Amino acid sequence: MSDSDDEYKIAYRREKQARKRAEEVIEERNREIYHLRQDLVETREQLESNQETLLQADKLKSMGQLASGITHEINNPLAYITSNVNLLSEYYATLTRFIALQRLAHENEVDEKMKKELALIMEDGPEIFCEIDEGLARIGSIVSNVKRFARKHERHRALSDINQEIRSTLKLVEKQLKPDTRIGLDLENLPLVSCNLSEVGQVIINLVMNADQAAPAQGGPIKITTRTEGRCAVINVSDQGSGIPEEELENIFDPFFTTKPVGEGTGLGLSVSYGIIEDHGGKISVASELGVGTTFTIVLPID
Amino acid sequence: MKGMIFTSLSDLVEEEFGIGAWNRALARIDSVVDGAYIEADNYPSSEMLSLVGALVEELETPVDQLLDLFGQKLFFDLYRLYPELVDRHTELVPFLASVGTDIHEEMKILHVDAEVPDMRCELYDRNRMTMYYDSPRKMCLLAEGLVRGAAQHFGREITLEHSECMHKGADRCKFEMSLVQPDRSEHE
Numbered sequence: 001m002s003d004s005d006d007e008y009k010i011a012y013r014r015e016k017q018a019r020k021r022a023e024e025v026i027e028e029r030n031r032e033i034y035h036l037r038q039d040l041v042e043t044r045e046q047l048e049s050n051q052e053t054l055l056q057a058d059k060l061k062s063m064g065q066l067a068s069g070i071t072h073e074i075n076n077p078l079a080y081i082t083s084n085v086n087l088l089s090e091y092y093a094t095l096t097r098f099i100a101l102q103r104l105a106h107e108n109e110v111d112e113k114m115k116k117e118l119a120l121i122m123e124d125g126p127e128i129f130c131e132i133d134e135g136l137a138r139i140g141s142i143v144s145n146v147k148r149f150a151r152k153h154e155r156h157r158a159l160s161d162i163n164q165e166i167r168s169t170l171k172l173v174e175k176q177l178k179p180d181t182r183i184g185l186d187l188e189n190l191p192l193v194s195c196n197l198s199e200v201g202q203v204i205i206n207l208v209m210n211a212d213q214a215a216p217a218q219g220g221p222i223k224i225t226t227r228t229e230g231r232c233a234v235i236n237v238s239d240q241g242s243g244i245p246e247e248e249l250e251n252i253f254d255p256f257f258t259t260k261p262v263g264e265g266t267g268l269g270l271s272v273s274y275g276i277i278e279d280h281g282g283k284i285s286v287a288s289e290l291g292v293g294t295t296f297t298i299v300l301p302i303d
Numbered sequence: 304m305k306g307m308i309f310t311s312l313s314d315l316v317e318e319e320f321g322i323g324a325w326n327r328a329l330a331r332i333d334s335v336v337d338g339a340y341i342e343a344d345n346y347p348s349s350e351m352l353s354l355v356g357a358l359v360e361e362l363e364t365p366v367d368q369l370l371d372l373f374g375q376k377l378f379f380d381l382y383r384l385y386p387e388l389v390d391r392h393t394e395l396v397p398f399l400a401s402v403g404t405d406i407h408e409e410m411k412i413l414h415v416d417a418e419v420p421d422m423r424c425e426l427y428d429r430n431r432m433t434m435y436y437d438s439p440r441k442m443c444l445l446a447e448g449l450v451r452g453a454a455q456h457f458g459r460e461i462t463l464e465h466s467e468c469m470h471k472g473a474d475r476c477k478f479e480m481s482l483v484q485p486d487r488s489e490h491e
Contacts, residue, residue, distance in 0.1 A: 003323070004323075007321075007322045007323040007326055008322060010322075010326045011317075011322045011325075011326065014329075014337065014338050014339050015339070017336070017337065017339035018336075018339035018340060018341050021336070021339060021341050021344065022341045022343065025341065025343040025344065029343075
């Protein structure tokens with residue numbers, strides 16, 4: 001074997017060693033690229049989710065402005081209609097007393113047809129006023145709820161025990177729940193939270209009633225948990241109901257959005273809840289899986 | 304130091320002086336990978352200095368000549384890998400002025416572990432400049448070869464004076480470069 005052959009042999013061994021190392025490096029780089037890709041996919045999903053949340057918040061803000069304007073416009077005529085109907089009701093009572101007296105005095109001068117008509121007016125009148133009152137009260141309640149969704153309320157805030165409020169609220173609603181509904185509590189010690197307790201209580205009621213309505217006919221388990229995350233108190237209300245379809249989730253906090261049959265819900269409960277939590281500088285979100293259940297999460301800043 | 308600098312030297316020696324010369328030079332040093340260099344890895348700078356020393360002895364060539372030759376080869380290998388960094392310039396002087404700033408910055412983005420020398424320039428006009436080189440590896444002669452390789456790439460004849468050198472006690476090396484044929488282009 002010549003010197004030249006030896007030289008090439010040495011070079012060949014060296015190149016082979018270099019090739020093996022190059023293959024190892026390629027493998028390492030491939031693995032790095034794979035992990036980076038995974039990270040990118042996760043980041044993208046997170047960004048898309050954040051974008052959806054921002055769009056949702058933006059849409060609800062616009063709705064709040066619109067609702068605020070509409071409720072203001074409705075409130076004025078509603079006030080004078082209510083006032084005039086009350087006055088009219090008093091006039092009607094006076095008038096019916098007068099008619100009754102006149103009928104006694106002129107019994108023989110009133111024909112049968114007129115007598116029947118007067119009897120009908122006297123009988124139906126109070127019922128008509130009662131229905132008008134109910135209708136006006138309902139309009140007033142809707143307007144008031146829409147205002148709560150739309151407007152900022154900073155009154156009556158105090159450092160409060162959220163866990164205590166949850167326990168008190170449940171005592172109020174338990175009789176309205178389905179017979180087999182059982183509420184499980186897993187409440188961690190929370191620092192006091194600056195909030196309007198009655199408003200937060202209303203949100204808890206809304207979520208518990210919704211969870212109960214999502215449960216089977218006789219009821220089902222509902223779980224409420226609280227915990228601290230950083231400088232926030234987190235409240236979860238979960239049910240094991242039928243779940244909410246994805247296409248409905250994006251509208252769930254919209255005013256007047258409801259999946260209940262006509263007449264069974266105003267569709268304001270969740271939008272009012274949204275308004276209250278946003279007003280407290282917090283966040284409310286929902287996660288749901290069909291056939292598995294739904295979880296509403298409230299995040300309230302502690303400071 | 305980036306592996307491509309080692310593979311570039313290996314290619315130069317094998318092409319110009321034969322495989323035997325490269326084998327013998329490697330046998331003179333204590334290589335961490337027995338000379339099996341790849342572009343993607345990094346190797347100690349001290350190994351490059353040992354290799355240059357071994358080649359000077361093996362080839363019986365003065366170190367300045369060897370490094371000058373290597374610098375020119377290295378420029379063309381760098382151009383092969385990163386043509387976009389060079390092709391954005393049409394003239395030698397603006398290209399050299401961008402080495403210490405844009406190009407080294409981009410190299411650090413491409414290779415976070417890249418150890419690039421400090422290169423600063425003073426431009427007098429489009430035909431004359433002073434370059435300052437500073438690096439703990441003191442491979443100023445290689446830098447000189449790189450400048451000559453760049454001049455060759457841009458088709459420019461230059462005069463290059465290494466007026467101050469770290470190997471002679473200066474804090475940094477100073478190169479004064481002029482184009483032999485003045486640049487009359489209106490670009491850059």
